[in-house]
Amino acid sequence: MYYKFHGFTQRLVGAAAADAYNPQGLKPIVSTESPALTTAKLASDLPATDSFLGKNKVPDLQKLFQKPDGLPVHLKRGVPDRLLYRTTMALTIGGTIYCLVALYMASQPRNQK
Numbered sequence: 001m002y003y004k005f006h007g008f009t010q011r012l013v014g015a016a017a018a019d020a021y022n023p024q025g026l027k028p029i030v031s032t033e034s035p036a037l038t039t040a041k042l043a044s045d046l047p048a049t050d051s052f053l054g055k056n057k058v059p060d061l062q063k064l065f066q067k068p069d070g071l072p073v074h075l076k077r078g079v080p081d082r083l084l085y086r087t088t089m090a091l092t093i094g095g096t097i098y099c100l101v102a103l104y105m106a107s108q109p110r111n112q113k
Helices: 017-021 058-066 079-107
Strands: 002-005 012-015
Touching: none
Parallel strands: none
Antiparallel strands: 002 012
């Protein structure tokens, strides 16, 4: 017995083999046209992939991030990471102080004239 996922009840239901292998009523597309004869491209005719991909930096970055130097991962790349970290911390602390001041101001009753 074959099973398929029923889209409405969200449960498994019994199905024929063709339905189970083509779920949700999807059928493979069969082309009625004959394929056009084209000339195959040789691998030597294709452009080299190295020209647009560039150098693989992953092994270098793995060595950098796995070095046991006692620094947290978010500070391992030096000055730019420190700058981003300190900016983020300053904005976070500034935003917290601003929210606390706004909360204090909102909690004070207004003077009625």
